[in-house]
Amino acid sequence: MELHVVNHPLVEHKLTVLRDRNTPSNIFRELVSELVTLEAYEATRNLDLVDTPIETPVAPMIGKKIAAPKPMVVPVLRAGLGMLDGMTRLLPTAEVGFLGMRRDEATLDIITYANRLPEDLTGRQCFLLDPMLATGGTLVAATHYLAERGAKDITAINIIAAPEGLERLKKDIDPSIDFKVVVCAVDDHLNEHAYIVPGLGDAGDRLYGLID
Template sequence: MELHVLQHPLIEHKLTVLRDKNTPSNTFRELTSELVMLEAYEATRNLEIEDAAIETPVAPMVGKKLAAPRPMVVPVLRAGLGMLDGMTRLLPTAEVGFLGMKRDESTLDIITYANRLPEDLSGRQCFLLDPMLATGGTLIAATNYLAERGAKDVTSINILAAPEGLEHLKAEMDPKINLKVVVCAVDEKLNEHAYIVPGLGDAGDRLYGVIN
């Protein structure tokens, strides 16, 4: 596993506003999208490219374009949907899949309840979107889900991570999978309810409202 913790004044400023419990949902959504765009710049650094012959208004040249097959962006429902707009703004040619996973609050087990993904992801560069990397269980399950379909290169874009989740990834992730994790910050710890501290609360609820 390769970890990238981004350090930038704009990220620190936007993340502080995002954490504030008084920040309304519409501002929370806008900031999430902006943070993902900043993260995506780093996350896509190693995208595969190929030569492209073009003509400028002045002369012919050989430039670069993204290589086939198209990258696959996979938001983890439901909170990951709040990150999709920022990612596709920077990577508009990507294909988008969906993966529905949730944590059983009593057992902390990960339950997969929906997917909309190609059966064959061989050769695809995949980007998982999920605001919180808490216990690491969802990320491990989602990465394995992609790997079972042939994906070998997976990048997880998260707003926050907990040390416990990162350690879980190091211990449990299949080393054959090239996993890169890009986060805005690594927080202090998880509390007894497996919430990141200081964190920002339940990202899904803050994006879309509380569902009873």
Template sequence: MQLHVLNHPLVDHKMTVLRDKNTPSNIFRELVSELVILEAYEATRNLDVVDREIETPIAPMVGKHLASPRPMVVPVLRAGLGMLDGMTKLLPTAEVGFLGMKRDESTLDIITYANRLPEDLTGRQCFLLDPMLATGGTLVAATHYLAERGAKDITAINIIAAPEGLKKLEEAIDPSIDFKVVVCAVDEKLNDQAYIVPGLGDAGDRLYGLID
């Protein structure tokens, strides 16, 4: 597993505002989008490209073009949807799939409740979007879900990670998968309710409000 933690003053500033409990949902959503754009720049550094002959207004040249098949962006519902806009701004030609996974708050088991993905992901570079990497269980399940369909390499883009979640990934992700993680921050720990400390609370609730 490769881990990349963004180190930039703009990221630090935006993260501070994002974490503040007094930041309203509209600002929270905008900050998530901005942070994902910065993360996506690093996450897409190794995208497959091919040569393409073009003519500029001055002369012919050989440039680079994204290879086929197109990258696949997969937000994990529901909080991952808040990251989709930022990702597709930087990578507008990507295809988008959806994966619904949630953690049972009593057992901490991962439940899959929705899937809108191609059956065959052979050779695809995939990007999993989920703001919080807490216990790591959802991300492990989602990664193996894509790999079973043939994804050749998978990058997780998270806003915040807990050390326990990163350890879980190291131990549980199949080593044959080319797996990378890009985060804005690695926090202190998980609390007894498996929330990241200091974290930012429930990302889904802060993006979209509480659901009774």
């Protein structure tokens, strides 16, 4: 597993405002989108390219374009939807799939309740979007879900991560997968309710409001 923590003054500033409990939902959503765009720049550094002949107004040349098949962006519902705009702003040619997973708050088991993905992801570079990497259970399940469909190059983009979650990824992700994680920060620990500390609260609720 390869971990990249984005180190940039703009990330530090935006992340601080994001964490603030007094930041309203509309600003929270905007900041998530902006942070993901900054992360996406690093996450896409190793995209496959192909030589492409073109003609500029001055002369012919060989340029580079993103190789086929198109990259696949997969937000994990529901909080991952808040990251989609920021990712596709930088990578507009990508295709988008959806994966519905949630953590049972009592057992901490991962429940898959929806998916909208191609059956064959062979050769696709895939990007999993989920704001919080807490216990790591959702991300392990989602990564193996994509791998079962042939994906071997998977990058997780998270806003913040807990050390416990990162350790679980190192232990449980199939080593045959080229797996990378891009985050804005690694926080201190998980509390007894498996929430990241200091964290930013429940990302889904802060993006979209409470669900009774």
